[in-house]
Amino acid sequence: MERNDAKIKAWLAQRELDCLYRKTRQVIGKQQVNLTIDGQQVLSFCSNDYLGLASHSKVIKALQEGAEKYGVGSGASHLVTGHHYEHEELERELAEFTGREAALLFSSGYMANIGVVTAMMGRSDSVFQDRLNHASLLDASGLSGSKMIRYPHNNMASLTKKLAMSATKNTMIVTDAVFSMDGDKANIIELVKLAHDYKAWILLDDAHGFGVLGDHGAGLLEEKGLSQQDVPLYMATLGKAIGVSGAFVAGSQLHIEYLRQQARPWIYTTASSPALATAIRQSLKMVRSDDWRREKLSDLIFQFRRDTASLGLNLLDSTTPIQAVIVGSNNKAIEISQGLLKEGILVTAIRPPTVPKGTARLRITLSALHSEEDIVRLVAALDKYL
Ligand SMILES: Cc1ncc(COP(=O)(O)O)c(C=O)c1O
Numbered sequence: 001m002e003r004n005d006a007k008i009k010a011w012l013a014q015r016e017l018d019c020l021y022r023k024t025r026q027v028i029g030k031q032q033v034n035l036t037i038d039g040q041q042v043l044s045f046c047s048n049d050y051l052g053l054a055s056h057s058k059v060i061k062a063l064q065e066g067a068e069k070y071g072v073g074s075g076a077s078h079l080v081t082g083h084h085y086e087h088e089e090l091e092r093e094l095a096e097f098t099g100r101e102a103a104l105l106f107s108s109g110y111m112a113n114i115g116v117v118t119a120m121m122g123r124s125d126s127v128f129q130d131r132l133n134h135a136s137l138l139d140a141s142g143l144s145g146s147k148m149i150r151y152p153h154n155n156m157a158s159l160t161k162k163l164a165m166s167a168t169k170n171t172m173i174v175t176d177a178v179f180s181m182d183g184d185k186a187n188i189i190e191l192v193k194l195a196h197d198y199k200a201w202i203l204l205d206d207a208h209g210f211g212v213l214g215d216h217g218a219g220l221l222e223e224k225g226l227s228q229q230d231v232p233l234y235m236a237t238l239g240k241a242i243g244v245s246g247a248f249v250a251g252s253q254l255h256i257e258y259l260r261q262q263a264r265p266w267i268y269t270t271a272s273s274p275a276l277a278t279a280i281r282q283s284l285k286m287v288r289s290d291d292w293r294r295e296k297l298s299d300l301i302f303q304f305r306r307d308t309a310s311l312g313l314n315l316l317d318s319t320t321p322i323q324a325v326i327v328g329s330n331n332k333a334i335e336i337s338q339g340l341l342k343e344g345i346l347v348t349a350i351r352p353p354t355v356p357k358g359t360a361r362l363r364i365t366l367s368a369l370h371s372e373e374d375i376v377r378l379v380a381a382l383d384k385y386l
Pocket residue numbers: 107108109110111113134136176180205207208237238239246247
């Protein structure tokens with residue numbers, strides 16, 4: 001954008017006209033399904049706190065105790081004096097949980113994706129991306145300087161053709177495990193086969209699967225029984241089902257050591273607070289032990305899909321807590337979202353460029369803390385406004 005305030009104002013005004021203006025809302029109190037936002041009490045279906053751990057008393061207590069013992073700030077980057085015993089233990093536990101040799105903590109999923117792709121891929125390389133991949137993966141390709149080749153969503157025939165036509169030696173297939181705006185899963189078994197056949201890396205971004213999928217919550221890896229050999233680079237976030245913040249990459253000792261030397265978003269940033277690592281370790285314990293949270297979630301997903309089946313919604317096929325209703329136009333999506341808010345129900349309208357043009361939608365996310373009655377309320381409100 002040119003340094004010209006009149007042009008910036010005109011651009012902002014156009015965004016507003018196109019119903020694409022992004023605004024923050026202010027939450028007061030704890031992150032929970034009954035939320036106070038912009039002064040209104042709402043029943044929220046917007047958070048990625050799928051297991052309801054973000055405000056769990058044990059996680060809060062762990063954070064408090066961590067801060068008491070270790071202070072608040074880490075004080076420096078991991079390679080200076082910021083790497084704490086709590087970070088080390090958490091990395092060890094994450095590696096063990098995901099069945100990998102090692103893990104590396106990042107301050108966010110966005111940084112982890114940038115870190116991995118820019119470390120592994122360069123100008124003469126190619127990165128193959130599902131068309132619906134998360135923005136952080138697309139940005140990571142751009143920053144790496146490699147050639148980005150996008151294939152239609154989950155279209156394995158197209159990807160096979162593109163891989164076969166590629167003359168690049170170093171290639172990487174990158175995919176969301178659970179697509180963040182659609183809720184469906186990657187065809188990971190087929191992707192693993194293709195990566196094997198074409199000697200490509202696989203980077204699996206399990207931001208929305210970790211904690212939720214698999215019998216014990218170890219994500220799509222656990223659900224599909226994928227080894228370190230199958231998926232050498234596994235990324236998951238700690239701010240969604242885990243309820244805190246941050247992310248990690250897990251893989252072989254060799255690959256993680258390489259990232260430690262090369263991943264700039266890990267090297268050149270202050271390590272996250274050790275107290276956060278203490279909180280994540282507590283949350284991880286509950287992810288592993290509280291099977292009831294995943295069971296409850298899956299019951300709620302079933303109930304939601306069963307009860308909306310007769311409403312004629314354009315509901316995407318999804319067995320995950322992300323349930324998307326395609327509306328089409330931006331203003332229609334906003335109108336419906338505002339209608340739901342009048343009923344005290346918060347569902348955000350997701351518009352381009354987050355999703356492809358013409359596919360504005362309501363992105364409904366379910367949490368283990370929702371009740372059956374909450375779903376009944378949601379379905380009735382959808383019936384009224386859609
Ligand atoms: C698929 C996916 N990858 C990565 C991210 C980024 O993670 P974080 O919020 O920890 O930066 C998100 C969401 O924010 C996501 O949905």
